Amino acid sequence: MSVLKRLLAWFRPDTSRPLSQAWLAAAWMGLLANWPLWQQLNTLPGVGVGFTLAFAGMVTAATGAVLSLLAWPRLIKGVLVVLLLASGALAYFIGSYGIVFDPTMVVNMVQTDVRETRDLLSWRLFASLALLGALPAWWLLRRPAAPAQALPRRLGGNLAGFALGLVAMVLLALSVFATLSSTMRNYKSIRYMVTPLNAVYSVSIVGVRSLSGPKGPPVVIGADARLLPRPDGSKPPLLLFVVGETARGMNFSLNGYARPTNPELTKLQGPSLVSLRQVTSCGTATAASLPCMFAPQGRAGFDADKPQENLLDVLQRAGLAVLWLDNQSGCKGLCDRVPHSPTAKLPDGAAPLPAGLCSKDELGEEECFDEALLHELDKRIAALDPERLKRGLVLVMHQMGSHGPAYFKRSPPDLKPFQPECKSNTLQQCQREQVVNAYDNTLVTTDRLLTRAIGWLQARSARFDTGMLYVSDHGESLGENGLYLHGMPYAMAPKEQTHVPMILWVPEGGATAASLKPGCLGSLRDQPASHDNLFHTVMGWVGARADVYKPEWDLLAGCRR
Template identity: 25%
Template sequence: MHYMDFKFKIVNTIFSSMSKASIQSVILFLTFWNVLAYNIPFVVSVYNIVGHQSLSAVLLLSFTIFSLCILNMLFLTLISIKPLFKVLVVMQFLISTILLYSNATGKQYNPFAFDFYEWLEGLGRFFTFHFLLMLVFLVCLPSFTLLKIQIKWGSLKNNIIRWVGYSSISILILWCCFYLFETRWSPVYHESRSSLRNIVPFHFLDSSLKFIKQQYLNPIYDFTIIDSSPTIPSSKRNTTVVLVVAESVRADMFLSHTINPLIQSINTQGITIEACNTYHTSSLQCIFSFLSTESYSDSKGKHQQNLLDIMSLAGVNIYWLANENQCGDLCIKASIERVPFDCQKKDCSDEELVNMRYHRVLSELSPSEPNLIILHLKNISSPLYSKSYPKSVGSNHPTCDTALVSQCTDTQLINSYKNSLNYVTQLLIDINSYLEEFQNKYPTVETALVFTSNHGESLGEGGLYFHGAPKNIAPKEQLMVPLLLSDSRLNSDCISKSANGFTHDQIVHTLLHKFNIATKAYKANADIYTTCEQH
């Protein structure tokens, strides 16, 4: 009994001491609470990347934690409006807890689903003992504490000065931190992109703003039907094509470093083309769009038929195979089979994707039907290229084996990147080998292998690294990518002789030609086969 009385007195003392507090003290307390309660997974992910064995790593980790504190302070200051503050903070507790649990367990769902039963089923996945425990300690208890506190706001004038002053100082500090640590943080950002969702709740806020912009603020376009009835002649349906799309493969290094062993092992032709953009999502959408690289925009691209839509209508069987990057908006309208991956590991390699998934799909295809297999390889992981390939292909030394590329020389970084290209080369040889087996088994089938990358990569040229620069100022290393085409129907070197200003535009029309699809979308002057025949 005495113990319970003592415990009650302690709790009562804590709440009594916190019963009144200035808004500045409350914001400071909530700042530390948000970082410690909801953002530890992100801090851990950064720690796993940079380690702690060097002064640079310790400084970068400290910078990350400090920036999270300032970011939270800015957020809390912006919502510190007297009538709404407590309500908004409690909502933030709830959203942050849901995101924390969702990221930790992978139990995510679309809250905007129109089907009530689908929404209810997704919501039901959260009702576990673990989640309820998190609700108690991360939502209920801090909310109860906050509601018990009587906040001393001060005068309206002081509140306005505080709001403007704290916001301005926070933004200034964040800008200074970014300016001082940009070169050190940039490679860590690229390496930890998949962990950015752990920045709670800012990734949610950023995604929400993007959703609102996409749904309500973008220009409204009428959906354009390019062709509602594309066809393939019944006598020309026995075509199977494999399209391989990689990321971060720049043309100059890949073609000079890789093309010779590829030419020796498979009948292929390689050229340099211009990519649509310098970052993944936009370029991938553009590769399958009928808009030109000059006129393409994500909004326009989503409001008209793409290559997959036309092929699906024409009766082509489409298979999308990817390790982690699914087709998203590209596949909304088309009938596309997303083949499940048998790999049970957390991080499956592209080699396993090829040997387990692609080989199985190829062996089960109907040779008398038109088939398109799209292999979307995992990106060459910048900046830690050494994670992108097995040691067996690492013929270039020394390499850069840390995300802190400032500790590496450009030579080490380039060697790691070249080893990644070795791995891509080996994958393409394996992909083609399986396709040749299929061709030998069904000699009457028309086959082709197409390879490209959705953007290139900077490796120190002009002081730039990685990719993602705005297209209008992007260097050629980020825009010029390889295009390989292996098809026995093509005369040797005809592509290189006829290529003049080729871009990603050529891919869609070349594939339409290969599948013998009669459609209004087809442009002969952008078709590599037609261009070759004219030379």
């Protein structure tokens, strides 16, 4: 009879006990909150129902094993409430956008501002949070307090629960080992879809990195930075470096895209303007790409866990004026040691931003179209060190660009040539053609910004030797293979997230153009390039040199006379 009671206890556990709560939550999260994972497995070739059931058992067992170690009366409920709510949110984002939750995504989440968070909110998210997270959490919090139990006995029970989960996971893995090994080898993103273990792992990795990382100021690079001598009477350089956001190189008509997403830049295309068609990014998210773009080592050698100075520090040390203007969620620390300003913060004496250029949402957060970056630029520049300006200026503009999922918010009413467009931040609820329309409208908006920026530069050619470099930080998935947005681990990211546009404008008649071989700029059009080239190309462009400068990575080095 006692054996029968024990068996029945497994099916009718005492829900006041922490270990029972841990395993019930493990089953809930493992089986229900992982519905995007089961859906994904169902689409893979060679993966049958038997494997999916075994994998579901493995996920549940692994989750139960981990939670068993945390099954203490004063701890378990708080842990489970957090994990349940996190599982509800992850189920929505993974299921809706096809993203994965890896350490890079944790960094993106930490660095997301209120505007970006607002664009991700939807009633479907709240429904997922309520059904998969809040509902079981409410039930859990209503469980009575656990009965008193001696510490050795409770510890023994927790260890037994851990061992049981571990054994069950191993046995299930062995039963489908052949399919499991090939699936995990061929579809590496699956491991980052296992909720909530993906969150526990990724948050832990980021936490360990932040605690173990070096303290103090960033490592100095380019300590010997200097400017090359220029002929007497020559004009100082003015390089406008536009950092795009979420732009796909394959969607630029300058690169052969069938739709006219670059109507104004196309008119300027010629000896002075070239669009590079084969450019790859450092990362698939701003938090990863931006620091790498401004580093000299390139993607293979860059270590985000070792803070160091960047291109802006080296240019400033060489004696140039540097200014960062931001219409995004910040510069990720790159501009901390140089003059910088958000778009909406105007210099003293500046005229107000024109009506319609900026607006406030229902939360009071202000967002401006990228054209606001050009407003009162002369006053911003006048506030810089005049001695540095005599040597030259590198002006960085960080766009809002094509930031999703609310693409429709990134283009003004008069720049929406592609209709109908998706007017929702829940992209999977729109027809894909509407999503692409809304996205392509943002590229037309970027086209106008760059064209007007070139016009602004031309108007200052009497004082400066002007030029422009534009490149996006990463690309974007627009529903290909069920993926939306960006942020996939680089090794498994589709080309839509790593193929980015890059445009160089070197006006004829300037010193920079005169230093280049005739026609050489156009030869760069089909030359493979990447973010690795940016640091060295900018250094070479403005005549700055340091020990970290690599001429072989300077896109213009081979074109110089």
